[in-house]
Amino acid sequence: MNDTTPRHIGVVTLLGGILEDLQTLMRQEAQLLRDEFRLELSKTGRAASGFGIGILCAAIAALFLLLMLVHGLTVWAGLSLWASYGVVGGLLAGLSVVCLVRAQSMAGRVHLMPRRSLFAIKENVQWIKERVTYKRI
Numbered sequence: 001m002n003d004t005t006p007r008h009i010g011v012v013t014l015l016g017g018i019l020e021d022l023q024t025l026m027r028q029e030a031q032l033l034r035d036e037f038r039l040e041l042s043k044t045g046r047a048a049s050g051f052g053i054g055i056l057c058a059a060i061a062a063l064f065l066l067l068m069l070v071h072g073l074t075v076w077a078g079l080s081l082w083a084s085y086g087v088v089g090g091l092l093a094g095l096s097v098v099c100l101v102r103a104q105s106m107a108g109r110v111h112l113m114p115r116r117s118l119f120a121i122k123e124n125v126q127w128i129k130e131r132v133t134y135k136r137i
Helices: 004-076 081-107 115-136
Strands: none
Touching: 004 081, 004 115
16 A cells, blocks of 8 residues: 555646646736737727827818819819719719728738737647647557
């Protein structure tokens, strides 16, 4: 009985160490996942605020340029004011459709899930499965 007791304690200690290492690894992977997600979220926020300010300034500038274009068409082309507004509005509607279609295409390429962290977790799970299966055989 004395021969099996130290070996039993060694196996229990070894399994306990493995489980502790596994817990540490999972905590580290979870932290990596959180950090990567926060980084991507932060980059998204900075990009969105830059786009917002740029779009606001562009919209104000575009408004003044469009008013200039409408009144220019009235003078240069001899169109009535309402017809000039119709021409400019129609051109803008066509441009907006093109922009929206392109934006929808680009939105399809956005990845909100952090792929590198998920890949690392999958590798770790696969490694653990291989080790557990190997020990059973």
